[in-house]
Amino acid sequence: MALTLDPALSLALRGGLALLLAAAAWHKLRDLTAFRAALAGYQLVPERALRVAACVLIAAELATASALVLSSRAAGAAVTLLALYTGAVALNLARGRREIDCGCFGPAARQPLSFALVVRNLGLIALGLVCALPVAARALVLLDGLTIAAGIALGALLHGAINGLIANAPRLRALRGV
């Protein structure tokens, strides 16, 4: 039997990832200057190409988010995008430049780079890979609506909580005086 994914689960996962990407794009659009500054901090894009790269990333996030809602074929694009970000973070961690702003969720959530961020992203990539599985044929019933909506909401809450914990970690270290 080939490995398949229940359509309700698939929709919940895709909806959650789409919401994540759309929120990320929204935060970047709201403060473009800060996003460009964060992008420059990664030192991966030449200064002249910053403006273009910022626009391309935001457009890619929005396009992937909307495509994910429609079809599970966009899972590959989402995984690519997440892998790109994770690679950028991991590369700068390897360079020892952990003081730069992550730029993940806008300047208000100023987060330094950390290993936890890479782990979180790997988790998201794993979810994206699950999305890429073929979807089983099954008619959706009313209860699936609840599963999908509640699943997306729970995903957003947990993601927010995990982000909060990651953002708090350096403050806790500062308090302990390490």
Add this chain to the structure above:
Amino acid sequence: MEQALLVSNVLLWIAVLALGALVFALVRQIGVLYERVAPAGALMLAGGPRVGEPAPRFSLDDVLGRATLLGGDDPERRETLLLFVSPTCPVCKTLLPVAKSLAARESGRVRLVFASDGQAEDHVAFLRKHALDAYPYVVSTELGLAHGVGKLPHAVLWDARGIVRAKGLVNSREHLESLFEALDHGVASIQEFVARAGGSR
């Protein structure tokens, strides 16, 4: 049976969502607590003159060739905010307008001086780009060493007699303002304030 499962499932989802919301809210609350406790204002690092000690004296020409006197008695009885920045530090760029607005607000009372090290040409371009012409901008590795600057942006605030009143790593408007708070209240840092409060209990 199916009806029972349905009811139990719906109930469980409601419970899980409620718990998820609860965890999220708790994490947010912890974040707020950290913000209240930690802004510790500017993080104080070891090295350089300590609070209460005189700032090292320097007589330098800034990148535009203006003579700049640092340390000692200020002839105009102003306090000096020395801000160490670098063209390659993103946080510094976000702090420049903040520093300028603070200096404008406290104008007459505070002299804002920028400091950095490296090649003078890079700094002239940086200064033009961010319209810092109105302020002295000195480039001196010795100055950074004398103040024990480790991470940027670093700020040192000294009074009209050249005595260091507050200093530290500044990442935000709050941090910069906390230096002035420290000057006004005679407390070097929030850590010291908390320690004093604890000691008098």
